[in-house]
Amino acid sequence: DAGVTQSPTHLIKTRGQHVTLRCSPISGHKSVSWYQQVLGQGPQFIFQYYEKEERGRGNFPDRFSARQFPNYSSELNVNALLLGDSALYLCASSLIPGTGGSNQPQHFGDGTRLSIL
């Protein structure tokens, strides 16, 4: 079975541009979460979506937005890119929304490595 797939795997942008990252959850999973992992740090929560609705949002500026489609795939959009947005962006899926308790394990994709020049 396919795991969580993210595209593209790598991306290079310049300051001020915008970017769209894509995520396809594991088949049957209805919840998708996005995390940002800066080099040397643990992942930081950005958003969680379930049934096309935002269920949670982390401490990120309004330049970050996301949406979930009827097929449960998701996009993360970042506008007006800054150098500090350079990071690995991870998508995680789970059957139902939540924080990954014993009955809600979150499965991560391999991420999109975004570099801002």
Added chain:
Amino acid sequence: TQLLEQSPQFLSIQEGENLTVYCNSSSVFSSLQWYRQEPGEGPVLLVTVVTGGEVKKLKRLTFQFGDARKDSSLHITAAQPGDTGLYLCAGARSGYALNFGKGTSLLVTP
């Protein structure tokens, strides 16, 4: 603000040695998860602990959740080169966010 503090930050040991990684917080968590992440890949879930004092074993890995559900430890017995990677702990509170520590980077040399 980092809710979870992991120690040590880096660890380099030889094959066959034992090690313990710690994950500490002043906050109470409803559950705590341990992940391993290898370069170029996403985190892979190793275990979830839910009950204070809970101990779970996964082959040579032993995970413990503190009685007060504020801390956790990961003990590896007879480490192997295949154990090399970044070990992340992540705590769940209310809401939908997993709160990750900065991770412990482990290198096991033959």
